[in-house]
Amino acid sequence: MPRKTIICRCEDITLVEVEEALALGYRDVESIKRYLALGTGACQGKMCLALLARVLLERGVAPDEIKPMVSRAPLAGAPLAAFAAEKERA
Amino acid sequence: MAGPKTIIIGGGIVGLSLAWNLARRGWTDLTVLDRDHLNAGASARCGGGVRSQWSTADNIRIMKRSTELFASFPADTGFNNWFRQEGYLFLAYTDEQAAMFEQNHRLQKENGVDSELLSPAQIKAKAPTINTDGVVVGAFHQKDGVCFPFAMVWGYAKACRRLGVQVLPFHEVIGLEVAGEKITQVVTNRGRFAADLVINGAAVWSPNIGRMCGVELPNCAEKHEAIVTEPLHPFLGACLIPMDSGMYLAQTMRGEIYACVGLEKGPATDYDHTFAFAQKISRLMIRLIPRLAGVKMLRQWGGFYDLTPDTNPIVGFVDRPSNFYQYHGLMGHGFMFAPALSEMIAEHLVAGKLHPDIAPYGLARFKSGGLEVEKMIIG
Numbered sequence: 110m111p112r113k114t115i116i117c118r119c120e121d122i123t124l125v126e127v128e129e130a131l132a133l134g135y136r137d138v139e140s141i142k143r144y145l146a147l148g149t150g151a152c153q154g155k156m157c158l159a160l161l162a163r164v165l166l167e168r169g170v171a172p173d174e175i176k177p178m179v180s181r182a183p184l185a186g187a188p189l190a191a192f193a194a195e196k197e198r199a
Numbered sequence: 200m201a202g203p204k205t206i207i208i209g210g211g212i213v214g215l216s217l218a219w220n221l222a223r224r225g226w227t228d229l230t231v232l233d234r235d236h237l238n239a240g241a242s243a244r245c246g247g248g249v250r251s252q253w254s255t256a257d258n259i260r261i262m263k264r265s266t267e268l269f270a271s272f273p274a275d276t277g278f279n280n281w282f283r284q285e286g287y288l289f290l291a292y293t294d295e296q297a298a299m300f301e302q303n304h305r306l307q308k309e310n311g312v313d314s315e316l317l318s319p320a321q322i323k324a325k326a327p328t329i330n331t332d333g334v335v336v337g338a339f340h341q342k343d344g345v346c347f348p349f350a351m352v353w354g355y356a357k358a359c360r361r362l363g364v365q366v367l368p369f370h371e372v373i374g375l376e377v378a379g380e381k382i383t384q385v386v387t388n389r390g391r392f393a394a395d396l397v398i399n400g401a402a403v404w405s406p407n408i409g410r411m412c413g414v415e416l417p418n419c420a421e422k423h424e425a426i427v428t429e430p431l432h433p434f435l436g437a438c439l440i441p442m443d444s445g446m447y448l449a450q451t452m453r454g455e456i457y458a459c460v461g462l463e464k465g466p467a468t469d470y471d472h473t474f475a476f477a478q479k480i481s482r483l484m485i486r487l488i489p490r491l492a493g494v495k496m497l498r499q500w501g502g503f504y505d506l507t508p509d510t511n512p513i514v515g516f517v518d519r520p521s522n523f524y525q526y527h528g529l530m531g532h533g534f535m536f537a538p539a540l541s542e543m544i545a546e547h548l549v550a551g552k553l554h555p556d557i558a559p560y561g562l563a564r565f566k567s568g569g570l571e572v573e574k575m576i577i578g
């Protein structure tokens with residue numbers, strides 16, 4: 110992959126930046142997320158995670174050490190009106 | 200002179216800002232230990248709100264200084280913290296709230312904070328998208344603002360490392376060894392660290408650290424949730440706090456709308472996000488800014504407020520062990536207080552000068568009933 114390859118499209122994060130994070134010792138997905146804000150944009154990691162996993166694998170991180178980011182509600186972005194209109198739950 | 204061998208437990212904004220302030224004053228024999236990656240605790244979960252509109256004189260003064268430090272952070276550390284000063288706008292809905300705003304406003308003026316009271320018409324002019332139904336008066340201060348929380352942690356960590364501080368994530372403190380009056384060793388899951396001075400900056404987890412050497416702490420972890428929406432074109436200058444709900448709502452520099460509001464009071468053991476919160480916050484957001492109805496929520500999450508019985512932080516040495524310093528209990532506003540508090544605490548530790556604004560914060564105060572309660576705690 111060319112060094113300017115975009116890994117996280119929402120936050121404009123390139124391969125060079127991911128490599129810098131790796132060089133600083135951040136080797137797990139959660140640390141890299143908290144260091145680069147990768148995966149914190151509109152897609153919430155749905156687009157970039159696979160690419161990041163590939164980079165980590167290529168740089169020698171063991172497959173079982175590559176865990177996805179913590180996933181939180183909502184699973185997909187939804188309008189505030191939809192949450193507001195929902196009836197009270199007992 | 201690298202100063203005493205100092206171990207700071209907790210790598211949130213509290214631990215890192217103190218480390219940087221100590222290192223700048225020549226104490227570079229410093230290690231910051233965090234059990235997790237950086238940006239794991241409250242410091243990464245917060246709203247990044249920074250304001251001087253408080254109700255006690257010392258809080259107003261401390262935040263006046265902290266605001267200056269947020270503004271000079273890029274120059275001081277070489278790191279952009281994305282701090283945007285477009286004010287905080289509080290909205291009062293009852294005569295009682297209005298009277299409190301007036302009283303706070305006088306005290307803020309006396310302490311050099313240039314806040315203003317706004318009529319509903321002035322509020323409309325400043326923030327045309329908001330619904331002002333029922334609003335009696337607004338309180339506004341232009342220099343208040345919002346900062347990107349991750350960036351403060353990154354900036355401090357980077358600046359610390361440049362000064363030779365060891366910042367070590369994934370080091371969980373599991374024990375403290377005491378010999379005589381002093382802690383001599385800090386034990387982690389990855390080895391031991393000799394210590395002349397130990398600083399407890401582990402926020403809601405500070406009582407766990409205290410217990411490792413027989414110090415009982417009164418902190419209580421209270422769950423608070425938050426959401427962000429998809430990023431929008433900048434349209435909202437000020438951070439908004441409507442006092443009828445205590446919601447906090449701000450547009451960040453990234454364009455997203457961040458919002459939080461209190462839900463369950465009292466001690467919590469988890470900060471899982473709930474549907475009840477998503478519903479409550481969505482209703483409040485739409486009531487305040489009707490055009491947000493169609494905007495998408497992207498993510499919700501939770502974190503802990505670090506509560507103390509009298510709403511004030513716990514800062515200072517304990518009697519025993521004599522080299523164990525406390526710095527926690529920052530409620531729901533430690534992000535904004537940390538830069539100024541850390542500056543005062545570093546002066547205390549390095550130069551022995553105890554600033555009068557932090558002098559009352561010792562643990563011993565709880566034996567005599569605590570301090571004046573801050574009224575402008577929101578959420």
Ligand SMILES: Cc1cc2nc3c(=O)[nH]c(=O)nc-3n(C[C@H](O)[C@H](O)[C@H](O)COP(=O)(O)OP(=O)(O)OC[C@H]3O[C@@H](n4cnc5c(N)ncnc54)[C@H](O)[C@@H]3O)c2cc1C
Nearest residue numbers: 211212213234240241242245246248372502532533534535
């Ligand atoms: C939803 C929400 C919104 C908020 N909004 C604002 C706001 O707008 N403005 C504001 O000023 N404040 C706000 N706050 C409060 C603010 O986030 C906190 O007061 C502040 O971040 C506290 O910083 P800290 O460094 O003490 O805590 P933390 O960032 O929680 O750091 C404590 C660290 O200690 C570590 N630790 C714990 N146990 C151990 C151990 N055994 N060994 C090693 N390390 C350990 C943890 O991993 C953690 O990183 C908000 C908080 C929440 C939850």
